[in-house]
Every structure is written in structure tokens, then in C-alpha cells.
Amino acid sequence: MDYATFLQLLDTTLRLATPLLFACLAGLYSERAGIFDIGLEGKMLMGAMCAGTVAYLTGSVWLGALAAIVGSLLFALVHGLASITFRGNQLISGVALNFVASGITVLVALALFGQGGRTPPLEGGARMGEVTLPFADALRSVPIIGPLYADVISGHPLLVYVGIALVPATWWLLYRTRFGLRLRAVGENPASVDTAGVSVARLRFAAVLIAGILCGLAGAYMATGLQAGFGREMTAGRGYIALAALIFAKWRPWHALWACLLFGFFQSLALRPDVLQSVGLRVPVPVLDALPYILTVIVLAGLVGKAVPPRAGGEPYVKER
Amino acid sequence: MNSLPKWADVVLVPLISLILAALVSALVLLAIGQSPMQALTVMVKGALMSPQGWGYTLYYATSFIFTGLAVTVAYHAGLFNIGAEGQAQLGGLGVALCCLMLPWPHWSLALIGAMVAAAVFGAAWAAVPAYLQAKRGSHIVITTIMFNYIAAALMIWLLVDFLRPPTSMDPASARFPATVSLPHFHQLPFISDFFLRYTPDGQVRLNPAGEPMYQKVPANISFFLAILACVGTWVLLWHTRLGYMIRAFGKSEKAARYAGISAVKITIVTMLISGALAGLMAINNVMGQAERLLQNSAEGAGFIGIAVALMGRNHPVGVFLAAILFGFLYQGGAALGLETTIPIELRIVVQGLVILFTGALDQMVRMMLGFAFRARRA
Numbered sequence: 184m185d186y187a188t189f190l191q192l193l194d195t196t197l198r199l200a201t202p203l204l205f206a207c208l209a210g211l212y213s214e215r216a217g218i219f220d221i222g223l224e225g226k227m228l229m230g231a232m233c234a235g236t237v238a239y240l241t242g243s244v245w246l247g248a249l250a251a252i253v254g255s256l257l258f259a260l261v262h263g264l265a266s267i268t269f270r271g272n273q274l275i276s277g278v279a280l281n282f283v284a285s286g287i288t289v290l291v292a293l294a295l296f297g298q299g300g301r302t303p304p305l306e307g308g309a310r311m312g313e314v315t316l317p318f319a320d321a322l323r324s325v326p327i328i329g330p331l332y333a334d335v336i337s338g339h340p341l342l343v344y345v346g347i348a349l350v351p352a353t354w355w356l357l358y359r360t361r362f363g364l365r366l367r368a369v370g371e372n373p374a375s376v377d378t379a380g381v382s383v384a385r386l387r388f389a390a391v392l393i394a395g396i397l398c399g400l401a402g403a404y405m406a407t408g409l410q411a412g413f414g415r416e417m418t419a420g421r422g423y424i425a426l427a428a429l430i431f432a433k434w435r436p437w438h439a440l441w442a443c444l445l446f447g448f449f450q451s452l453a454l455r456p457d458v459l460q461s462v463g464l465r466v467p468v469p470v471l472d473a474l475p476y477i478l479t480v481i482v483l484a485g486l487v488g489k490a491v492p493p494r495a496g497g498e499p500y501v502k503e504r
Numbered sequence: 505m506n507s508l509p510k511w512a513d514v515v516l517v518p519l520i521s522l523i524l525a526a527l528v529s530a531l532v533l534l535a536i537g538q539s540p541m542q543a544l545t546v547m548v549k550g551a552l553m554s555p556q557g558w559g560y561t562l563y564y565a566t567s568f569i570f571t572g573l574a575v576t577v578a579y580h581a582g583l584f585n586i587g588a589e590g591q592a593q594l595g596g597l598g599v600a601l602c603c604l605m606l607p608w609p610h611w612s613l614a615l616i617g618a619m620v621a622a623a624v625f626g627a628a629w630a631a632v633p634a635y636l637q638a639k640r641g642s643h644i645v646i647t648t649i650m651f652n653y654i655a656a657a658l659m660i661w662l663l664v665d666f667l668r669p670p671t672s673m674d675p676a677s678a679r680f681p682a683t684v685s686l687p688h689f690h691q692l693p694f695i696s697d698f699f700l701r702y703t704p705d706g707q708v709r710l711n712p713a714g715e716p717m718y719q720k721v722p723a724n725i726s727f728f729l730a731i732l733a734c735v736g737t738w739v740l741l742w743h744t745r746l747g748y749m750i751r752a753f754g755k756s757e758k759a760a761r762y763a764g765i766s767a768v769k770i771t772i773v774t775m776l777i778s779g780a781l782a783g784l785m786a787i788n789n790v791m792g793q794a795e796r797l798l799q800n801s802a803e804g805a806g807f808i809g810i811a812v813a814l815m816g817r818n819h820p821v822g823v824f825l826a827a828i829l830f831g832f833l834y835q836g837g838a839a840l841g842l843e844t845t846i847p848i849e850l851r852i853v854v855q856g857l858v859i860l861f862t863g864a865l866d867q868m869v870r871m872m873l874g875f876a877f878r879a880r881r882a
Contacts (some may be wrong), residue, residue: 221645221649263866264869269865269868271863271867271868275859275866276865278810279856279857279859279860282853282856283852284854285849286849287532287853290847290849290850290853293847294537295534426649469658470657473654473657476650476654483640483650484636490642
């Protein structure tokens, strides 16, 4: 494997890790606030459909992204309603919303475009343009670092950089602000937050809605940045990989970034079977596909340190009477 | 809050959830410019108004009974088994290996062998998540989801690299020998009369040899095994010591521990039974219908098991009825795809909505009913 192939792999890794990262951070906010979110997948899919549709109809990728956020928020609201207001089973609610999203996205896309559940291919302003970072072309000739900067780090859709910037932002919000402290507390011990006079329901809704926005962006990136349009089931289990990454990262922002990059790397390897063969490894592609899940099970088994979820996760809060 | 009479909780809550799901689906249909009434008519006609329709409805229902029971058994121990899909796929692998590797003289012996294989493979796939939950406290929902994906990858790998006949391109195993073919409804005594083919003037259609001809349907003898599984699950849960321990553990883990019930043992045994039931589904779809192992053989039936169990209030009778309802939804949905421009994906939407209303928004339904009952009493 030469340096150029390696850079290509890294480039694809970054592109494929971005939707995982958005969804993973979405799950992080929600689960840190004590609301399990199996429905990341469905919200992403909903976001992707809305983004693809609106971007095609209006020709504007940003209106598409806005629509993605709205569509995903709608599902987040239902999830909040079921798991916070009506104290229903959060896991079942997430599973249900995934099914609804899987069906409804195809129904709408078929009704609007009739192309087998796809949106027509997006072009021009309806796609997320690639951002060239400053000095990318000037530095390209510098050995080793130059191509790395120009080809891997520079030249991605804007949301790739937004996703990476969200990692320190999330860290700061969770660990350095009052809101973050309360958010984490409400996931560990909601009664203490309630005693302090802060509304548990409002905090949890805030977290669930933040998750909705992030999943919408993940979907928008999938439909307008990574690919040119929405296709049925285009998220292909990424919501669950993000969930796996979240556990792998033990619900911490920086670790989430590394976990998503790792899983994105597996995905990019699965796209390039020739690379593994060239270094003499014969790994079947399905094994690479399954690696994130296998790794997560290993983490869950406690073989690599124990993954302890937020203590109040999954439990509806009932105020004392 | 829980002031509802028992009959209302058992009958009205699922019924109203179903009506809500149907209403939302109707709104979705209206929004995409289709007619809900037309959809319902086509579905009823396609699934219930002809013997052939019933042949398909009951075939789907058979699979859903098995996966519904799998989710039910786990539910009673307080475990949410989302992994029935993967367990059913592994069950299919067991059936395929059993049917392809061994020379069975008669289908009845092959059926017994395949049932054992399906149950063992399904249970084995549930064993790891069960062990991790029992010993390591890792959440069974997450691990079973992961195992669904691992199962899907495993099946692709096995089918493409090992089980695929060298001459074939598609990722599927070789056909099973004809001797292991299970009797379908149109081949069973008494029942077959419903599936006779008629000429336009009402005569029974005969083949050149002078024998009556039948409509071929996928529903097969596994349907009766599914009913037996319902009875067996009922006996297990409410009339055995193990069932008592499972339910006690599900109601209160602390109380069960105090009563000397081993949490590790109950978690693992329950999940093994649950996985075995999910695996048994494969005798219906793999051995009874496809007669070879296909990629994604379970086709989502494992997930429908969740809807069936919730809709059936986690009772075998309810599971049976809910499975028939979902069999109707599946066959009716297929009829929609054939006869109208309404996409077949409508059934996934309905499935999701049923799960949402019966499993997550059930408190909302109860509150609504509670208001109604209190208003009547006042």
C-alpha cells in the first residue's frame, strides 16, 4: 500500500465517519440526559429524505438541511412525548420510530418522485459544496504533510468540519456550563435535579431535541454531501453503528470522535477490499462490516474496561408525591 | 392511573392502540394522495376473501407466532429481546445444514431433526447476549441489536463463501432434497378441499390424470406446530415452576433473588427458550416455503414479533390473534403492492405505529380510557 492509497483511505474515513459522529453526539446528549435513543437511525433517515426532497425542489442545499432538521425534530418530539411525558418504554419507542421512518420515507419519496423511492440526483446548489481550506493548493507540494493537508483535511463538505467542531463544543457544553452539569445530573440522578428546583422534563426535552437537530444534520449530510440524493434505507444501519460508537466511547465526547473515526475507517476498508489484499490479509468483507458490532460486544463484555451507562438511563422520572 | 378494569386493560388498550395506528396510517395515505378506504378494501380482499389469501395470511402468521412468542417469553422475565431477527436467521442456518447434510428418509423425521437444529441454533445465538446480561450486566437490548447485525454479516459470509453451489451466482444455499419438503395446506387431508381449483362453471378442475387440482399456498404444517408452541408457552409460563420463576423475576428482580431464584440462571434459561422459539420460525419460512436458505431469510419477521407480542399483551392467545392480524397486514400489503399504486412499505409504517402505540404510548391510551371510565362513573 503506497502513501496515496493510504491518504485515499483516510479521506474516505473522514467522509464516512461524519454521519456517525453527528448521530453519536446526538445519542450522547440524549443518553447523558437519561433518555435511551435507539431511534437515531430513523431520525437520520427522516432527515436524509427531507434534505434530499427539499434540496431537489428548491435547489438550495441549506433549505434542505433546514427541512432535515425539522423532519428529524418531529420524530424527536414524538420520542420525547412517549418517553418523557407519557413515561413509556424508551427502547420500544425508538424501535417503533425506526420502523415508521423506514416506511414513511419510502412512501413520501415514491409519492413525490416515483423513482423507486429515490429522489432525483441532486446537482449544483442542491449539493453540499466542498470547502477548500486556506493554503491547500500552496502547501500541496510540501512532502508528506502537503498531500495530507490538501487531500485529506481540506476539500470536504462544510458539515464535516461542523461535526468535528461539535466535539469540543459538546465537551465544553457538558463539562463547563451549568446546562451541561444539569444535563449530566438528570441522567444520573434526576431526583437531585428536581430537588434543586430545575424541571427534569424540560431538561430531558432539551436533550432529546438537540439529538433531533444533530440527527437531522447527519441525514442532511448523507443525502446532500456524502451522496447526491436520498435513496431508500440509505442510512443502512449507521444509527446503530453510532449507538455502538457511543458505548465504545463510554458516553464521552472526545472518545466518541475516535470511535467514529475508527468505525468510519472500517467502513472505508470494506469499500476497498484490494487494500487489505495488497498487505496480504484476506479478510472477508462481511467480517469488516460486522467489526463495529463485534467490537461493541467486546466492550460491553467488559474486556476493555467497563462501559457504565448513565445511571438513570431508560427510566422515566416520576416525581415524588 | 391504573384504575381501569382488567377487561379494558386486556381488550380495549390494544384495540384502541390499533385504531390509533390505523387512523395515523390513513392520514399518511391521505397526505400522499391515496384513498385509505381503497387500501383497506384491497387488503381485505387480497388477504381474507379468498382461500389463496388465507393460505398466505396464515403462512405469515405462523412465522409471527414463533417470533411473537420469543419476545413474549423474554418479556415476562423483564428482558426485551430485539434479537429475534438474528436468532431466526441462525435458526434458518440450522435448518439448512440439517436438511442438506443428512439423508432424511421422510419429511416427518426431517421435520423433527430440523426443529431441533433450528431451536439449538436460535438458542445459541441468544446465549451470548444472555450471558453478557446475566454475568456482565451489559444491556440485552444493545447486545441483541449488535447480534442481529453480526448474524446478517455471518449469513452473507457463509452463503457466499461456503453454502452457495459453485454453479450459482445468487447468495443462497442449494435446494433441499424433495424428500424433506413439508406438506402444505393444499396437500393436507380435509384442509386441501378449501384450495380446490374451479373452472368458471363451478366444476372442480382436473389434471390430465383425472385428479383434482389445487391452488398452491405457502401455509404449511408448521402452522399447527405454532399453535402447539402457543399452548406450550402458556403451560410453561403459568403452569410450571420455571414459568413461575421467570414471571417472578420479571416482576421484581429483588424479590425473586430474595426468594432464592438465581438471576443468572433465569436470565440465561429464558433467553435460550426465547432464542429457540425465534429459531423455530425457520421451519416455516426456510423448510416450509423457500426450501433453501436465502440471504435475509427472516425478512423482518423477528421485528414483527415485537409488535405481535406488544399487541397480544404478552399472552399466547393474544400473540396468536395478533399474529393473524399481522399476517393479514403482510398479505394485504402485498396485495396493495400488486393491485394499487400504494407502496408495500405501508405495512412497515403500520407495524411501527402499532409498536409505538401499544408499547411506548400505552400510558397515553390508558389515560384516555381512564378519563372515559371516570366520566362514566361520575
